[in-house]
Amino acid sequence: xxxxxxxxxxxxxxxxxxxxxxxxxxxxxxxxxxxxxxxxxxxxxxxxxxxxxxxxxxxxxxxxxxxxxxxxxxxxxxxxxxxxxxxxxxxxxxxxxxxxxxxxxxxxxxxxxxxxxxxxxxxxxx
Amino acid sequence: xxxxxxxxxxxxxxxxxxxxxxxxxxxxxxxxxxxxxxxxxxxxxxxxxxxxxxxxxxxxxxxxxxxxxxxxxxxxxxxxxxxxxxxxxxxxxxxxxxxxxxxxxxxxxxxxxxxxxxxxxxxxxxxxxxxxxxxxxxxxxxxxxxxxxxxxxxxxxxxxxxxxxxxxxxxxxxxxxxxxxxxxxxxxxxxxxxxxxxxxxxxxxxxxxxxxxxxxxxxxxxxxxxxxxxxxxxxxxxxxxxxxxxxxxxxxxxxxxxxxxxxxxxxxxxxxxxxxxxxxx
Numbered sequence: 384x385x386x387x388x389x390x391x392x393x394x395x396x397x398x399x400x401x402x403x404x405x406x407x408x409x410x411x412x413x414x415x416x417x418x419x420x421x422x423x424x425x426x427x428x429x430x431x432x433x434x435x436x437x438x439x440x441x442x443x444x445x446x447x448x449x450x451x452x453x454x455x456x457x458x459x460x461x462x463x464x465x466x467x468x469x470x471x472x473x474x475x476x477x478x479x480x481x482x483x484x485x486x487x488x489x490x491x492x493x494x495x496x497x498x499x500x501x502x503x504x505x506x507x508x509x
Numbered sequence: 510x511x512x513x514x515x516x517x518x519x520x521x522x523x524x525x526x527x528x529x530x531x532x533x534x535x536x537x538x539x540x541x542x543x544x545x546x547x548x549x550x551x552x553x554x555x556x557x558x559x560x561x562x563x564x565x566x567x568x569x570x571x572x573x574x575x576x577x578x579x580x581x582x583x584x585x586x587x588x589x590x591x592x593x594x595x596x597x598x599x600x601x602x603x604x605x606x607x608x609x610x611x612x613x614x615x616x617x618x619x620x621x622x623x624x625x626x627x628x629x630x631x632x633x634x635x636x637x638x639x640x641x642x643x644x645x646x647x648x649x650x651x652x653x654x655x656x657x658x659x660x661x662x663x664x665x666x667x668x669x670x671x672x673x674x675x676x677x678x679x680x681x682x683x684x685x686x687x688x689x690x691x692x693x694x695x696x697x698x699x700x701x702x703x704x705x706x707x708x709x710x711x712x713x714x715x716x717x718x719x720x721x722x723x724x725x726x727x728x729x730x731x732x733x734x735x736x737x738x739x740x741x742x743x744x745x746x747x748x749x750x751x752x753x754x755x756x757x758x759x760x761x762x763x764x765x766x767x768x769x770x771x772x773x774x775x776x777x778x779x780x781x782x783x784x785x786x787x788x789x790x
Binding site for chain 2: 392393416437438439440441442444445448449452466467468471474475478479480
């Protein structure tokens with residue numbers, strides 16, 4: 384089963400995203416702070432990491448930058464999960480090594496498909 | 510929270526406030542996070558970061574407030590930093606579902622009063638560019654915009670080098686030299702970058718290159734707070750810092766716009782901007 388790690392401090396947002404992804408067949412682990420999230424990622428084998436850019440201990444961007452320094456995570460998509468204005472979020476996510484962004488609030492009908500799209504071999508090789 | 514009686518003031522009979530010092534850092538962080546959850550740029554804090562923010566920036570919790578509605582529920586928060594006779598208004602926010610009752614005005618008016626009670630003669634704050642309701646409220650209460658400040662970031666990565674920008678001669682400043690440089694600085698920092706904030710926060714490092722220097726804060730995960738003695742040589746000094754710390758992420762708050770080109774050339778991009786505003790009390 385594909386494991387998704389969600390690093391997100393907003394409990395409502397994390398709960399909603401988890402529920403949708405679990406219903407779509409994913410295993411989900413949530414870390415509500417950056418340090419905890421990194422521990423979870425480095426102690427597991429996630430298929431995809433979803434990172435809120437605004438975290439209460441370490442900035443989400445810094446978390447992404449630190450995760451990207453672990454070569455074994457190179458093939459793992461890291462997706463910025465953010466309410467930032469989209470143009471800023473795109474620029475920032477790309478600069479920090481994210482593979483894409485998902486804007487909050489999530490579209491509950493599309494969310495699982497958005498995640499699945501990032502996991503396709505075609506997307507990863509593009 | 511203790512049972513000290515809430516205070517009210519005229520014109521806001523359904524609202525009251527209590528001193529922020531009656532709350533734990535954990536609760537203050539929760540209230541602040543709740544109030545900013547739908548902000549343009551949410552910047553949540555945990556209890557530890559809230560405590561650091563208060564200590565580093567001389568926030569006076571006895572002069573900072575948490576507001577309550579008629580049912581005794583928390584509606585918002587506002588903090589006041591105090592240095593000499595200056596007051597810094599910060600961490601203001603109203604919980605979204607309790608907005609619409611002029612809570613923001615109630616918070617700001619009471620912070621102004623707290624500043625006066627503490628003999629401050631000058632007030633200052635920063636508001637995120639684009640937050641028109643807050644900007645208009647501060648204008649209405651007498652604050653005047655003075656300058657635009659940028660919050661900028663640079664992901665980890667080596668700085669580009671060129672024959673014309675040799676930084677190999679950069680040497681580290683000692684702690685005493687760092688303190689001496691900060692004492693001699695002539696720039697006009699925002700509150701966050703004032704020497705008091707930097708010294709409270711610690712973890713300062715400095716580089717000297719051909720008589721010019723840059724001082725910055727270095728934690729295990731991030732660089733921040735760059736201070737230069739000669740802004741015209743900022744491009745070279747910025748490059749020297751990133752050549753020394755290529756693997757660290759960088760976030761610099763409240764950069765003056767005249768320095769933006771130097772940062773941009775070193776691979777920075779703008780995250781968002783703030784407007785600094787001042788008020789004579």
